[in-house]
């Protein structure tokens with residue numbers, strides 16, 4: 001590189017550290033996370049008393065906010081797995097309040113919020129969601145899946161200036177953690193315009209890919225019209241280095257903890273004939289297959305949220321059927337999450353060229369998180385939990401991400417999980433399901449080359465080479481030589497397109 005240096009070239013000394021390609025967070029929710037930055041974060045609170053104290057203090061500190069909002073509570077903190085509106089009423093009696101669970105699949109609201117949402121005993125559940133009720137039909141304050149959107153519709157909107165400021169803050173936060181690319185898993189097509197504004201002002205410090213979200217329940221004709229509209233905005237950007245489009249997000253199921261993930265066989269302790277026994281698939285099998293076939297024919301890249309083994313199979317089947325119907329093409333369809341999988345489906349990722357998009361820190365084996373997950377599905381299915389090692393060995397490609405704000409966007413947490421399969425404090429020794437551990441080089445590839453491949457951008461980024469975009473993360477040590485010390489590593493600097501966007505201050 002010395003030969004290319006000019007008088008204004010700045011030389012950075014990596015001082016024995018490691019320079020990797022810039023990290024690519026292949027599954028994130030940047031704008032959702034950005035909008036949560038001013039709200040209460042409950043993700044570090046693990047007792048009911050702690051939650052009481054934090055919510056009460058936050059409400060006192062923000063006396064003029066019309067709604068008190070936040071996110072990050074864990075199911076296991078509450079008896080029975082869910083909090084109640086009475087608990088929230090005791091803390092915030094006078095204003096509406098809404099708190100999303102850590103996994104973004106449940107919202108907890110108080111009585112004032114239910115009144116504002118006009119939810120009564122007669123309100124029907126929205127398609128794909130549930131307003132949980134007690135024996136007398138009164139809402140308990142728990143809104144699952146699509147019922148959460150009832151809250152989103154009435155929350156006061158941010159001003160455009162606040163929106164842009166928060167997006168910039170979120171990008172700076174990503175840069176601090178060595179992240180140079182983010183793939184946002186499901187946003188309205190209108191968001192391209194918001195980032196265009198940031199880009200025109202020179203305020204983008206993260207390269208983005210935006211997926212459009214498609215809900216079930218529409219006619220095939222309607223879906224085709226929607227896709228045609230979105231294509232006008234998204235398809236010209238399929239190769240744009242800053243703001244890529246061309247990907248479609250769908251949800252095939254929910255989550256294991258609330259028994260909404262779709263399974264091949266019933267949840268533990270449920271009867272075969274219980275209609276809810278296998279969870280909550282969001283799409284009819286035939287409907288999803290037809291939509292994927294059409295989107296595939298039109299050139300879309302499809303990413304399907306599939307957590308349970310039933311949803312994973314449904315996605316693989318639909319991708320396989322689309323390939324048979326539409327003929328050979330470089331497709332790179334993706335499945336997001338894959339928390340448990342049937343053994344016969346593991347080799348299908350490699351065989352079909354489907355990308356396993358996984359967020360390693362979701363596999364945190366902290367006892368209070370893992371126990372509630374294992375209880376739902378039992379030991380056999382749990383033994384195939386987050387099986388990235390098996391999928392990789394069977395020829396599947398991995399793309400790693402965080403799912404921020406579901407968990408922290410710090411990729412060291414995911415790297416540690418991918419490599420060591422233990423909690424940040426090192427439990428269990430030897431790792432949970434140690435057969436699924438990855439070598440450091442493979443875990444790094446999941447966050448770099450794998451993420452770039454998953455967005456058809458491997459000729460622009462994801463590796464270090466001449467002619468690429470010069471997105472780099474400079475670490476203070478060689479991550480490869482200290483697999484048990486990954487969490488202690490520090491990002492020394494982050495470079496996007498040859499520009500230093502973050503630099504660690506003096507110690």
Ligand SMILES: [Zn+2]
Nearest residue numbers: 027028185403
């Ligand atoms: Zn997500």
